[in-house]
Amino acid sequence: MKKEKKKSNYLRAIGAVAWKDLAAELRSRELLSGMLVFSLLVILIFNFALELDAKTRTSVTAGVIWVTFVFAGTLGLNRSMAIEKDRGCLDGLLLAPVDRSAIYFGKAISNLAFMFIVEIIILPTYSFLYNINLFQPGLLLVILLGSIGYTAVGTLLSAMSVQTRTRDVMLPILLFPVIVPVLIAAVKASGGYLQNLPLDQILPWINLLIVYDVIFIAISFMVFDYVVEE
Amino acid sequence: MSFVVITFMIKVRKLVKRFGLKTVLKGMDFSVKDGEFVALIGPNGAGKSTFLRILASLTRPSMGSVNVAGYNLPKESAEVRMRLGVVSHLPLLYVDLTAAENLKFYGKMYNLANLEERINEVLEMVGLTNRRDDLVRTYSRGMQQRLAIGRAVLHDPSVMLFDEPYTGLDQDASAMLDDVLRTVAARGRTVVMTSHDLARTEDLATRFDVLSRGKIAASATHKDFGSGNLLSFYKGVLEKGRKQ
Numbered sequence: 088m089k090k091e092k093k094k095s096n097y098l099r100a101i102g103a104v105a106w107k108d109l110a111a112e113l114r115s116r117e118l119l120s121g122m123l124v125f126s127l128l129v130i131l132i133f134n135f136a137l138e139l140d141a142k143t144r145t146s147v148t149a150g151v152i153w154v155t156f157v158f159a160g161t162l163g164l165n166r167s168m169a170i171e172k173d174r175g176c177l178d179g180l181l182l183a184p185v186d187r188s189a190i191y192f193g194k195a196i197s198n199l200a201f202m203f204i205v206e207i208i209i210l211p212t213y214s215f216l217y218n219i220n221l222f223q224p225g226l227l228l229v230i231l232l233g234s235i236g237y238t239a240v241g242t243l244l245s246a247m248s249v250q251t252r253t254r255d256v257m258l259p260i261l262l263f264p265v266i267v268p269v270l271i272a273a274v275k276a277s278g279g280y281l282q283n284l285p286l287d288q289i290l291p292w293i294n295l296l297i298v299y300d301v302i303f304i305a306i307s308f309m310v311f312d313y314v315v316e317e
Numbered sequence: 318m319s320f321v322v323i324t325f326m327i328k329v330r331k332l333v334k335r336f337g338l339k340t341v342l343k344g345m346d347f348s349v350k351d352g353e354f355v356a357l358i359g360p361n362g363a364g365k366s367t368f369l370r371i372l373a374s375l376t377r378p379s380m381g382s383v384n385v386a387g388y389n390l391p392k393e394s395a396e397v398r399m400r401l402g403v404v405s406h407l408p409l410l411y412v413d414l415t416a417a418e419n420l421k422f423y424g425k426m427y428n429l430a431n432l433e434e435r436i437n438e439v440l441e442m443v444g445l446t447n448r449r450d451d452l453v454r455t456y457s458r459g460m461q462q463r464l465a466i467g468r469a470v471l472h473d474p475s476v477m478l479f480d481e482p483y484t485g486l487d488q489d490a491s492a493m494l495d496d497v498l499r500t501v502a503a504r505g506r507t508v509v510m511t512s513h514d515l516a517r518t519e520d521l522a523t524r525f526d527v528l529s530r531g532k533i534a535a536s537a538t539h540k541d542f543g544s545g546n547l548l549s550f551y552k553g554v555l556e557k558g559r560k561q
Binding site: 096099100102103104106107110111112114115170174175176178179180181182183184185186316 | 373374375376377395396398399401403405407408409410411412413414418422423425426427428452468
């Protein structure tokens with residue numbers, strides 16, 4: 088009975104953190120507007136830089152969209168944790184009598200929601216501008232798995248970097264080396280779907296994404312308490 | 318023969334806190350009885366905020382024992398946090414949420430029952446009922462601090478920690494905060510407050526501890542130094558510390 092109550096408190100706290108982030112963001116739109124404008128600019132810059140003609144599109148699209156998501160995601164992760172730190176709200180969260188991993192999961196869910204909102208807008212925009220179909224079930228699955236892995240690690244590392252004076256610079260320095268496996272797997276799997284490669288060539292990359300997601304969610308669950316405590 | 322049982326809500330023994338090579342708290346002993354209002358005063362850098370962060374389970378002690386409301390830190394920190402309310406110079410509020418939404422969020426984090434009723438009660442206490450649906454970003458600094466106190470007492474904690482609550486407040490806002498602090502203390506709560514505003518502190522607290530060089534250098538009540546003499550008592554303690 089007590090265990091059941093503890094579980095429901097835990098889930099309630101996760102929901103409360105995620106709800107609070109989404110409600111505040113839907114009102115201010117500070118984070119989403121920054122991420123969106125940045126993503127659109129990156130796509131346009133890549134277009135001019137790589138001269139995305141019809142022939143090269145299928146081979147470079149996967150790389151271009153993932154670099155866009157990763158860069159825009161870094162902006163979002165930084166901002167999401169800075170909001171907590173700047174007005175002392177992180178202390179307010181840490182003072183709550185719940186397991187601190189609930190705060191991690193709440194923040195990760197809201198960060199993932201922000202990533203999805205940006206992706207939902209960027210994908211049709213890219214498809215429209217470059218006349219390439221990005222709405223394939225397999226590709227959407229890869230984007231889902233890649234985004235989960237990225238936000239799982241990003242939320243943990245942003246909680247670390249926000250404690251430092253050079254937090255804006257520190258997050259990408261910490262994050263990019265750690266997400267190399269998820270980025271490579273996501274680009275390879277996405278590229279495979281866009282080039283219509285057989286499933287047995289794509290599956291190993293999807294498996295890698297799943298393994299990465301599970302491992303990093305488990306690690307974050309275990310170490311978040313130590314990361315946020317002084 | 319009769320016995321008087323003294324219940325300590327806060328008991329700290331030989332507390333040491335180090336940040337790298339720097340030792341901020343050097344074997345500090347401190348205790349607060351149930352219902353006492355203790356003002357912790359001291360110069361900048363004496364370790365007052367660090368000490369309150371340890372009591373609030375936001376920082377781990379390097380050595381020593383810390384017991385709050387009968388629970389040991391850092392082992393039983395969730396139990397301590399359930400019984401603790403903290404107000405600092407930062408409001409710990411989300412400016413893009415309304416006052417009611419902020420309290421609703423914190424109420425969910427503390428898993429409170431009858432939340433709407435409790436939110437109304439707290440807003441009434443801090444005098445913000447009329448502004449309950451306004452965004453916190455539209456509040457003055459004084460109103461934000463009153464709401465911060467509302468947030469801290471939402472779960473009806475038995476121990477309250479105030480870390481420089483008057484920072485950035487004008488005279489009117491400070492006077493208003495005095496009333497709220499008196500209401501909070503009048504409900505039998507144990508309070509520890511740090512402040513540089515000695516005049517206000519003297520009016521509110523029942524005991525005054527001077528923290529200097531990582532230790533409690535002196536402890537006194539109104540009876541010990543007489544009304545209106547806190548400043549001279551404080552200066553005397555610091556002077557004595559410098560000579561040693």
